[in-house]
Amino acid sequence: MDExxxxxxxxxxxxxxxxxxxxxxxxxxxxxxxxxxxxxKVKMILTADGTPLNHVVEGEIDLG
Structure with missing residues (x-):
């Protein structure tokens, strides 16, 4: 693999x-x-086809 x-x-x-x-x-x-x-409140879910990847990031954004 070319890093x-x-x-x-x-x-x-x-x-x-x-x-x-x-x-x-x-x-x-x-x-x-x-x-x-x-x-x-926000949530991002990262997946990749053909893999078991399921990375979840949750957080909050202050709206001021």
Whole structure:
């Protein structure tokens, strides 16, 4: 396996996940008029076809 190629591909994917997730969260907060109202509970689930990968990350985002 080419470690550099793998690392760059994974970083590209994770950057896309981060950017698009932030945009989606900002849009739902803005469109739902939730700004300044407590916290938003969020959960991300990462899976990979053909593998047993099921990585869950849960957290809260302070809405100010």
């Amino acid at each position: 550099h190629r793998f690392n760059m591909s994974m970083r590209r994917f994770l950057k896309e996940v981060g950017v698009t997730s932030q945009q989606a969260i900002e849009a739902i907060v803005r469109d739902s008029d939730m700004q300044g109202h407590g916290k938003l």
